[in-house]
Amino acid sequence: MARLLTFIVVVLLLGIGFAWLADRPGDLLVTFGGMQYKVTLMVAASAIVAVVAAVMLTWWAIKSLVASPYALRRHFRARKRDRGYQSLSTGLIAAGAGDGPTALRMVKQAEKLLNVDQEPLIKLLDAQAAMLEGRADDARAKFEAMLDDPETKLLGLRGLYLEAQRLGARDASRHYAEEAAQLAPNVEWATSAALGQKTTHGDWDGALALLEKQKAGKQIDKDQVKRERAALLTAKAIHLFDADPVSARPIALEANKLAPDLIPAAIIAAKVLFQQNELRKGSKILEYVWKKQPHPDVAETFVHARLGDSAIDRLKRARHLAALYPHHPESNLAIANAALAAGELREAREAAEAVLRSAPRESAYLLLADIEEAQTGDQGRVRQWLSRAVKAPRDPAWTADGYVSDQWAPASPVTGKLNAFEWKVPVEQLGPVIDYQREFDEAMAETPAASAPPREDVKPLIPPRIEGSGNAAPKVSRDDADVVDAEIVQLQPTPRPDEDTASKTQPVEKTAKMPPSPDKPQKDAELVIPVPDDPGVRPEYQEERPNKKFRLF
Known part of the structure; x- marks a missing residue:
């Protein structure tokens, strides 16, 4: 566009110049070799322009003629390069589609048309073709050859990491991932795998140092870095709590400060404070996280905050905590457990039944079995609650990448991703739809009054x-x-043939035939x-x- 505008401007200026000369007539007198030549200004200007154009045209022709061999070679080289890149593109597509023979054929064509040393994608395509054909040793050798080139070293580590994972060599895969993380801390797959390796072996300081390198790369969200650092500090504080609670205190408090809503961080921070008799400060931390998301471990820690408390005192603390988030299933379960321990069986039963009305779950039925055992001792009712617990929905648990754990962990055992565990109901295969509300109502109708003692006169x-x-x-x-x-x-009399056939479709209970009595009509x-x-x-x-x-x- 700029060249076109420049050409238009030059032509416009020439036109203006010739028009100006045409409006001002004059002659140009030139003496050369004893001869005088007289021409008009217009003719002289036209001749000068023609000479300049002829010189430029002659120079361009001579230059093109001299450079034609190089231009011809460049044309054929560009054409060959285009064919090579077309073969490389076709090969990569074939490799992605799983077409090994086509990928191998395109590799050979690309090697003929392109320089292998200057095009790393040929090495990658060659390794992928070897993997598709099942030549694992050749593929591994090609990935190892990439480690010698700084440009392809990360690519080779990635290939070796995936190959080691495919073969189930976890130690080798994490070794390659750790080396890749040292080379490029901002690469997520490498950092996650390396962090998983360090957290598995309890190398919290090494994991924190690697996380700092990842933060320096400025490739991830700052809030995410804070939560991941809080997860590592929480795990370190839990590891140190039993052996050295004094050293665990600043670590746990820093983790809780970075992520106040992280449940394990709040629990370990409260525990170190409770151990040092800072009951009020630790309770505030647990109350804050309870308002965000009620959790049974939070309730357990809060209720047993002070050693030497009686069961009644623990029940009062459970009521106080439940009042912060009323009508939540975890609040009712906290009251039910504390009331059962305190002997308040009526209150425990009412709280457990409230859970079944709002969100039936396995732990509520098991708790009702404990209450039934303590209150009536009726083993039939106890077994009935236990049978209902088998069919009830599961309780929430710590879940990460399909892995369910009773205890929280800082990283996923599957992918090594930090802070991957979530408190939720594990995903299960869908079964038949069960009306838990109807079952609960039937169980309540069959359950004796909560205050009634077991009847010994009923056989x-x-x-x-x-x-x-x-x-x-x-x-x-x-x-x-x-x-x-x-x-x-x-x-029950047997229905007669002339009765409504709809009655025949009703479910029939187990029956035993009675022989006819001689004193009564036989029916x-x-x-x-x-x-x-x-x-x-x-x-x-x-x-x-x-x-x-x-x-x-």
């Missing part, structure tokens, strides 16, 4: 043992030693013996057992 119903056959009246005997499941004995009758969910046992056969907590696994 479990024993099904009759029918003896005899034919038309004789049955002899029904009850053996106290045989305790089996039954609740109701009911006679088809059935003895219906429904089987309850839990049989229970006789109170006199129950042994006194200590208060214990039930766990599924």
